[in-house]
Amino acid sequence: MGEKVLPVYSLYKTTVDGEDRCIYAPFRSRIDWEVARWAKMRGPGSNAGSELLGIDGLADALGLSFKNMSELNKIIDGHLPAGRPRFKRREIVVQGEAFEVYYRDVLECIRALFGDPEFAQDLLLVPERHYTDASRQTRVYFDMNTGDWWWRIQRLLDRHSPGGTVVPIIISSDKTQLTVFGNKTAYPVYLTIGNLPKDIRRKPSHRGQVLLAYLPTSNLEHITNQSSRRRTLLNLFHACMRHILAPLQSAGEHGVTMARGDGVMFRCHPVLAAYVGDYPEQVLVACCKKGDCPKCPIPRDELGNSTDTECAIRDIKKVLDALDTFDDGPTAYNNACENAGIKPVIGPFWKELPYVDIYASITPDILHQLYQGVMKHLISWIKSAYGPVELDARCRRMPPNHHLRHFSKGISKLQRVTGKEHADICRVLLGLIIELPLLEGFSPSRLVRAARALLDFLYVAQYPVHTSATVSLLRDALAQFHANKSIFVDLGIRLDFHFPKLHGLDHYILSIRLFGSPDNFDTQYTERLHIEFAKDAYRATNRKDEFSQMTLWLERREKVQRHEAFIRWRLSGEPLLELSSGDLSGPSKQSLSVPSPLTLSGPQHHNPVPPTESRMLSTLLMAKHPSVKGVPISKLIQDYGATIFRVALARFVVQYRHPTWSRRQVEHAATAVYLTFNTVPVYHKAKFLLADVHGSQMGVATSIITDVVHARPARTGKYRQLVPGRFDTAFINCGDGDRWRGYCVGQVRVIFEIPKRAVADLFPDVTSPKHLAYIDWFTPFQQPHPVHGMYKVSHDVDRTGSQMASIVELRHIRRSCHLFPSFGPTAPREWTSSNVLERSPYFWVNPFTDRFTYATVY
Secondary structure (H helix, E strand, O other): OEOOOHHHHHHHHHHOOOOOOOOOOOOOOOHHHHHHHHHHHHHOOOOOHHHHHOOHHHHHHHHHOOOOOHHHHHHHHHHHHOOOOEEEEEEEOOOOOOEEEEEHHHHHHHHHHHHHHHHHHOOOOEEEEEEEEOOOOOEEOOHHHHHHHHHHHHHHHHHHHHOEEEEEEEEEEEEEEOOOOOOOOEEEEEEEEEEOOOOHHHHHEEEEEEEEEEEEOOOOOOOOOOHHHHHHHHHHHHHHHHHHOOOHHHHHHHHHHEOOOOOOEEEEEEEEOOOOOOOHHHHHHHHOOOOOOOOOOHHHOOOOOOOOOOOOOOOOHHHHHHHHHHHHHHHHHHHHHHHHOOOOOOOOOOOOOOOOOOOEEEEOOHHHHHHHHHHHHHHHHHHHHHHHHHHHHHHOOOOOOOOOOOOOOOOOOOOOOOOHHHHHHOHHHHHHHOOOOOOOOOOOHHHHHHHHHHHHHHHHOOOEEEEHHHHHHHHHHHHOOOOOEEEEEOOOOOOOOOHHHHHHHHHHHHHHHOOHHHHHHHHHHHHHHHHHHHHHHHOOOOOOOOOHHHHHHHHHHHHHHHHHHHHHHHHOOOOOOOOOOHOOOOOEEOEOOOOEEEEEEEEHHHOOOOHHHHHHOOEEEEEOOOOOOEEEEHHHHOOOOOOOHHHHOOOOOOOOHHOOOOOOHHHHHHHHOOOOOEEEEEOOOEEEEEEEOOOEEEOOOOOOOEEEEEOOOOEEOOOOEOOOEEOOOEEEOOOOOOOOHHHHEEEEEEEEEEOOHHHHHHOOOOOOOOEEEEEEOOOOOOOOOOOOOEEOOOEEEEOOOOOOOOEEHHHEEEEOOOOEEEOOOOOOOOOOOHHHHHHOOOEEEEEOOOOHHEEEEE
């Protein structure tokens, strides 16, 4: 191991409680600390805390060390060490006008993240190559260190000074509205490091993002010339960012010493790796004109004409050469910038930063580029192609599902649709248009194929783990869309497809190879940060000189959050936070810890599971007590629709006791089974935790999604209105369950248990099953439809037309399944969302309910 310093928490303990008097120091007691934490973290303002502390005698009765919020603030300011740097205020002068910017020391922000003891055991320190197996034929990408960018920078550093640790800097910026009414805005800039796994970076509760700065938000309305105003705003942005990020120039080139949370020292080279933002931010950063691609030099009139996922990005050397002509005079500089395809900016902030190719650093944006961009356009085109009446009618008749929003009023009249609402629409979009004829008499096949292609791209792009195979899926989806997009031109909906967000899909594959999966950089995480770092901070001010108050409010909250983490550490027994030498692969050089790059393959390294090899894995969660303790079997038949409950249960008992018997033997023996009870305990829903189909990501906790299957009869609601029954469909393991072909679709009619008094009679020689489900079966999967690619199922009936049904153990149900009804050319108006599963002649299995289902049913 290399040189060490005192671990962060040990140093923190010495600062706040050198004599080890109280675990909550500088607060007197647990109550003293809990009240302080509540007062600072409960809401954005201090009124509630002031009113509480203002109660006569309360502070003395609780033994508090503060009697009002002012005294509490003094304790926080004077006795709690700052884990993250304080804000500075500076005036930036552009064209003779001064603008106010609040910012933090960028190196200290990086040091705070790198040295946070909460992240000490999770930091990614070396570039790694992952493969699906030992043959190393299929590469795997997920976190930033699995991409090629990290490898390239590591090699460049090792040429000059071996032993450095790359610290990839991820910057994101986005203006946000602070007030519901009015035009008060903030322009926050956030910073995080790629050494943190993405599952930590994207959760605000983990505090893996730092508010780096508030940029000026002036619109410069006093500049009447629009061209001059845009130029000044562009220069103002780059002047502010240039000043804020200037320390990265020397630190990235020569390195700076930083301590990990356990005290181990590293020579770190912070390098700007990625810039996250929506399209206006990307254009601003890249110094391009609006309407251009911020990554490549494709002409505007060729945007969207075709797809080329291997197209070269802008030549950074050519751009830097153009910027170097600034001293040759305005005319020469403008001409050089024009030839390079950029605006004549005075010193872009990235110009002097080492190892930075800003055009490679601009990353995909799932929220604004896909949902609020391409999918928003697609939904608009579909509305124009089919008209709102029939689309809304189909929306209202979609069967319910836990993952789906029911658009009871349709989608045509939605206003100011959010990214979340676009995601909800995408889950049912394909089901709205299948079998629906076009208004102009055109065949709908091309439109359906185009819609399916963009939906495929959307869902595959959101995989948390990518492989060479999924990259090919993205490329194929783009090719499919461009091969069928002409239908929108034929219908007169589009004249061309020359808009940058559609063309931007071509660059996803390059970004995956460079930086890992696109969910590393989704702007929805930035949008979530606005709540605390901008909106709540603003509400805590008196609306006068708000940014100075906002920064102080944030600094105090960060101190309280850090102290809370420190107390958790002390209560847990104060572990040493030392990592063994086995956690670092490499020798010690220059008294620093020097990890070496890794190439990993095979399951022994906890590699992610490629989506093409996924399985339906879930954990069943049931309520402790049934919803109804005893439901008569006659009511199960009448109200729940379990028409052959007695026969099905008898067959299940025999099959369970004799699993090797043939069907004829089971049928014969079932006639002798006698049920000694007339009621059964019934549950009205079952909950499932869906394990990530893509597997473990190098030991980092993966996503868990909750799923629910309902089986509930009609009932009278709170206001005596009739609430229709709901019997969900689900994927049920009816074979080996190794892939989706081992599953069938069934409608869950009853979830129940065998009465305890009858268990010994029915299962005398085997361990009795716990939870059971009565299932109405659908036909098995066949081949997918050649146009829209979904699987067709229908109610499975016998020769007499009776519904095939049986009872299975509830543990065989894996997750809910949503079915698109076959509406035909016009949705029958007597159908409703509650009866459509009984009325429709056949159905299409919806693969878009969530990414878990999509990855297995694709």
